[in-house]
Amino acid sequence: MTLRCAAYARYSSDLQSPRSIEDQLRICREYAHSHGFTFLEEHVYADEALSGVGADRPGLGRLLTAALSPERPFDIILLDDSSRLARNTKDALTFFERLNFAGIRLIAVSQGIDSDNEQAHVLVTVHGMVDSLYVKELAKKTHRGLEGLMLRGQHTGGRCFGYDSVPVPGTTGKQLVINEGEAAIVRRIFEMSAGGQSLKTITKTLNHECVPPPRPRSDKRFGTWCFTCIREMLRRDLYRGKVIWNSSRFVKTPGTNKRVRRPRPESEWRIVSHPELQIISDELWQRVQDRQKTLMATYGGAKSGGVLIPRSATSPYLLSGILKCGVCGGNLIIVSGYGSYGHYPKYGCSQHFNRGTCSNAVTVRRDWLEGRLLDELQNQVLKREAIEYVLDEFGNHVKNAFANLTNQLAQMRERKQKLEGELRRLAATAAETGPSAFLIEAIHEREQQLRDITDQLLAGGENSVDAHLSDIRSFVTKRLGDLRTLLSGDAVAARKELLKHVSEIRMVPKEGNADVKPHYVAEGSWNLLGSEKEIFAGDTTSRQIRVVAGVGFEPTTFGL
Structure with a gap:
């Protein structure tokens, strides 16, 4: 009886030649013919550009299905070597035992392994261990080579929107250079995000305008912008001229070729600055990151590390995400839209x-609530008298706190003048009589005291308390003027500005009676300077002083 042969071939990477499959099958055919076996061309199975570490390979799956079927269309499976079947000991032994139990003979031609041989089990185990070690050692060498490229300022691979990969003269490596056309798109995306637009809004805008997207991977169907792409771009440190390498690693899910990203400890990160690759300014980068942090802190319903923030962040309604129930603390949302008089969301x-x-x-009508709250806000909280009162009180507290310090400063200045006079006299004495150990020690002692006092003195003039209070007053006045304009404009931009000053407005329900319907009383506190860092004119440091009104604004939506 002539034995029937199937064959299986595989190569690992799309960088390898597809001819590898032909070479493996040629060896299998020659072996079958030399041993008088029948080589079945209809039972040739192959997997291209798939690693042998995982078992989820289409060609291998079809081979095992045919081999373990009741019809059993072949008697022998030919391989070039055992690594074509699996690159780890566990899978290699599992396949060997399953095929052996089904009565299928397995032959690795190049290694001389035949499952009919008593030593086959040992040989499969040994070669499986060798193949597994080879994969691990290859991964280490690849990682070391990529690290060397990174340290030499070369590109370690992968497409980067906003950059072109060009050859490095005299080497086989490549380096990144800015693609000005794509860089302009990157800057626009960051500006849109800093301006308060959501990931989905940015995505839809770019697709509507047919802005060229990053080139999709070969396994992706659509070549368009998506919000996950925008999210990753907003987080990419390369756009600010900083290369962060080795921050994560990929681990394969056991039994498959699917990879899962796992973070590495920060101690293993490699961070290199490349100013020539900077597309986004430090100021714009920080604005975007601060906005993302503010949104995640404000809309706490978002999952940690999630893609999208809750819908209320980009809702067309001004107070979405800000109004809180005074009973349970939950969000107030639009719960109805149509009434007997038309479309009035509540x-x-x-x-x-x-x-x-x-x-x-x-429930309360949105238009009435927003109108009443904003009227009360501008008439009571944002009026000039209220602002002046709060700033005056703040200034008094600051000046009182510095009163004792002012006395200390006067004493230190007096001591400083005395030390300077003593130093002049000691220097004159040393010039007349010559230096001595006693004079040198006395001079050094007084110079040290003088340095200590100088370090402790607070400068006056531009950095005085009064000057800072004047800066704060001007900043608040300008900020509130801008706010009044924003509140009457786009809801998303207005809410972004509003959230800098008020984290939430608690809506406390009040029972009605024969004369008054059930209604709400609004409660909250207003932050005059805002929760985000700002830079005062003429000053390069951001102020951390925060002022909160001593009394909450409580405009009643009485009878609504």
């Missing part, structure tokens, strides 16, 4: 209307 407690877990059933 705010209500999300926990009551979605889950029934809150007793607050009061």
